[in-house]
Amino acid sequence: MSDTTQAEKHGFQTEVKQLLHLMIHSLYSNKEIFLRELVSNASDAADKLRFKALEDNELFENDADLHVRVSVNKDANTITVSDNGIGMTRDEVMANLGTIAKSGTKEFISQLSGDQSKDSKLIGQFGVGFYSAFIVADSVTVRTRAAGADTTHGVEWKSDGDGEFTVADIEKTTRGSDIILHLKDDAKEYADEWKLRQIINTYSDHLSIPVQMWKEPTEESEGPDGEKVEAQPGQWETINSGQALWTRDKDSISDEDYKEFYKTVAHDFEDPLLWSHNKVEGKHEYTSLLYIPKRAPWDLWNRDSQKGIKLYVQRVFIMDDAEQFMPTYLRFVKGLIDSNDLPLNVSREILQDNRVTRSMRSASTKKVLSMLSKLAKRDADQYGEFWDNFGQVLKEGPAEDQGNGEKVASLLRFTSTHEDSAKQRVGLDDYIGRMAENQEKIYYIVADSYEAAKNNPALEIFRKKGIEVLLMSDRIDEWLMNHLHEYEGKSFQSVTRGDLDLGDMDNEEAKKAQEESEKAFAGTVERFEKALGEQVKNVRVTHRLTDSPACIVTDENDMSTQMAKLMEAAGQKVPETKYIFEVNPEHALVKRIAEESDEQRFSDWADLLLQQATLAERGSLKDPGTYVRKLNEMMLALTNK
Structure with a gap:
């Protein structure tokens, strides 16, 4: 040199x-x-x-x-x-x-x-x-x-x-x-x-x-038995075995061997959570060694980041981030696939449209989902740690992988009204197992935070009847529920969308009382509609509230609140949604407003109720200043009486 x-x-x-x-x-x-x-x-x-x-x-x-x-x-x-x-x-x-x-x-x-x-x-x-x-x-x-x-x-x-x-x-x-x-x-x-x-x-x-x-x-020497030991240049x-670990018989590989190999292949310093070593023979021949990490990498939410699967063909390294072998929602999986069926000069273009690749991708995906399913059944606490790290990514699954949608759904975890904190979660199988008598739907609510979901007025009737509601507050949840329509034959129903129909969970006496309430309050509903005008889609008597005076809900066919927020955050133009305004005729404040003879004052109260309900549902108002000013005026008027 x-x-x-x-x-x-x-x-x-x-x-x-x-x-x-x-x-x-x-x-x-x-x-x-x-x-x-x-x-x-x-x-x-x-x-x-x-x-x-x-x-x-x-x-x-x-x-x-x-x-x-x-x-x-x-x-x-x-x-x-x-x-x-x-x-x-x-x-x-x-x-x-x-x-x-x-x-x-x-x-x-x-x-x-x-x-x-x-x-x-x-x-x-x-x-x-x-x-x-x-x-x-x-x-x-x-x-x-x-x-x-x-x-x-x-x-x-x-x-x-x-x-x-x-x-x-x-x-x-x-x-x-x-x-x-x-x-x-x-x-x-x-x-x-x-x-x-x-x-x-x-x-x-x-x-x-x-x-x-x-x-x-070494120099020439004499051995322990007097034999001559020749000099060596x-x-x-x-000094290493030189044999690729995944090519060895599984019985000859210790857990420590698997862990050390993971640290090299994944450039991680912690042991993996799970792994699966499989040799497939038959129509297609390949070996896969797949790992699930304990901790999420920093770029987990970057769907375009380098994936964790290495591709080998006949033990020859081909590429680092072979995204064709694992769906994006499982991008946290590390490991490798070694194929005997692909040509050594395989390219990404060939992999993208290759039936052998598709077969290996399908089998590898099912293997990972099976690993997670076994973990969830075997150790709920350990699965909870996995969920804390990778749960939000797994929620991309039902939209991306409809063929495995049911399997992915079985792995999802949510907080609910039957749990004491956001740390306690329930799977859909457990939810169905403790459904109320005659319950046919899986009820849920999506909000900005766990607290906002838990305290939403729309949950009041469900608490009264002991019906469990899933509380969702991750940003991806609304998108998830647009693709997750049913599970085990049970359809999903948002508690803040459409008209509330509890089916056979409402007895005939309750249904009759609701009809009578609607008739008795029909005149006041018309006054609310006239007062609020174009601000709302329509006004109706609520069957979901027990303690709150009013709430707003989205029509079944309109864009939900959370979806609109997601689109706005992404910089997309969102059509204005008009909410359905539901009032509780049994609430003392609504009864007091109904007795108001001054139509202007009635209109002011109606507007305050609407803004209050909007704040509870959306978490914000378009014009909070006007709302505060009007609220202060109304409170001052009451104190001067």
Whole structure:
């Protein structure tokens, strides 16, 4: 390798500076993780070269023996992690080692709690493994050349982690990357070959790429039985098993093996929640190893973010984010699929319209849903933790995957009027199991918050009759209920939409009383309609209220309140919805208003009741100032009597 050209100095992206500060101050509680991250990255580089070489064998440069090598120089106090993989161009070095374009470091930093043991687990969720080198090194040098590039097109990157780095052109005879760590004084323990061997055996034994370390030559010696032991030359020795974990028999793989493999494939620092290892034979042959994490990644709500499924074909790595094998609502699933039925030169375009792909996607989806269903039945508390992390994403399922809609619905959890807090949840099977006698529908309400849903006046009759209502307050809930129409033969019914019909749960006596109330109050209803005019769709006597004077509800065919809010938040124009105004003739305030002979004063009271009901349903008013002024005037008039 020749001398470098004049090095150019550059500043790190602001987020990288913050990240390096955290790294340098030992954010990791387990420092040795740095080696796993660097070896894993080197293995990925080798995998990517193997795939690229399927189309251009010249990229191997007459050396198809892919490997990762770890070496120590005790005198220089350095560790070098080398690979002969895909390598990087100058532009790629600038993009990958100077910025963090997709890792979301801002979000990462915002989630830090100050607890090192907890914060260390976040690193892997943000794809910043390379920078973990600065945990043990006060200076890092990267020398790299892209496969297929001329030897004069090497690049050298250097940084002390102080906010700046230099980049220079160099000559590099071998392709791939060498990462040289100049160890800190308090990290000299890692400049020990046996220590590094132990770390690699612990964290990287399952990698399919050979991980090698130098074995020193030996002189001729005499064995314990006097036999002659020949001298051995120095050589690179493979220290990992080199067999892809998913290709091994399941009986030979321990839980710890599965957990360590997950941490590498998912770049996570916590154990997975669940996993499933399956070998499928028959019409299609493939192996899948699927994991469900314990914690949600920072970009869970980004539907366009990189997915967690790696694709291999006959143990050859093909692509990182094979979104074709898992629906978007299961984007939190990590793992891999290794197929024997796809061609080695498979592309994303081929995968998008391939019956083999569709078959594997269907089977993998059902496997994940089955894993979750078993967990929910086996351990409700553990499933509750899963739901806290991934529940809102799972709610996308009924709209996206109608074929598995019923299975997804069985996994959904909601708060309800029969539970004491927002932390207590009920599944649809449990809800149906405790339905009231003669109940034919699953009742629900969608509101801005748990408190708003729980205290909505429309629930009063349901509480009186002991009918359970599901309380929904996630932003996605209204969208969900537009696609979830029934479950186990029971239709869903919003308590704030359409006319209330409790069917056989209302006895004949109650129905007769309602009819008589409507007739007796018909004249007052007409006065309300005249007073409110175009503000409402119509006015009617309510059958849902017991304690409140009035409420507003949406007509069955009109856009609901929450859907309108969602569209408004998305910047879409929403047609104005006129509500149905329902009044409670048994309420003392309504009786008092009905006795009002002054039509202007009656109109003012009617308007106040409408605004009050609107506030309870929508959580806001178009003109709160006018409402407050009018309310003050009416209260003052009452006090002056």
